[in-house]
Amino acid sequence: MASDIDRAGVAKAYGRWAPIYDLVFGKVFDHGRQSTIAVADKIGGRILDVGVGTGLSLSDYSPSTKLCGVDISEPMLRKAQRRVRALGLPNVEMLAVMDAKNLAFPNEFFDAVVAQYVVTAVPDPEATLNDFIRVLKLGGELILVNHIGAENGARRVFELAFAPLARRLGWRPEFPWARLANWAAAHGSVSLIERRPMPPMGHFSLIRYRKS
């Protein structure tokens, strides 16, 4: 099936966002970032931050948590690299341009995978989630924070109307919860351990899966 969003288009969109990303999305997404980091730091060990973007999250992890960050957009990642150099973050082991669906890491390599505001932006969310689980150790956690589309009402009407423009900006505003629920049921080796509403206005969710 042809994807409704393509990788080159997303990379181009975030290339355009890169210079102003922190200004536009720094504060508004901060609560979700902090909440995922708090969960990830409790797990500790080695964490993969997928779609790390400009690296806004990196300095907020515990210095004892080892971090790898990947992103499809070179301009976003260059900002992350500059940030790491400026702040001197020895726990950041690597930053690399990489597609979230084809992670160049061995199976069962990470204690947790964190994806903040990423899953609705990738062309093939289910295959991407499968690769997140592949690189997770048994018992490890996948920690997502994302906008989840409304099931009905005025918000759903707005999200559907906004969807064509939003795709050009780099995400799907109407991404339904059912898509994640169906993926988890089909995968068979993940269990949902939490779904927590996040600001702004509870339209975002922190979602945790454990690999079993």
Ligand SMILES: C[S@@+](CC[C@H](N)C(=O)[O-])C[C@H]1O[C@@H](n2cnc3c(N)ncnc32)[C@H](O)[C@@H]1O
């Ligand atoms: C909304 S931004 C979130 C950035 C960061 N996680 C944050 O909290 O600000 C989405 C990020 O996902 C990245 N991204 C989108 N598709 C990707 C893919 N297929 N593989 C890796 N990164 C991707 C984008 O380049 C962008 O940096």
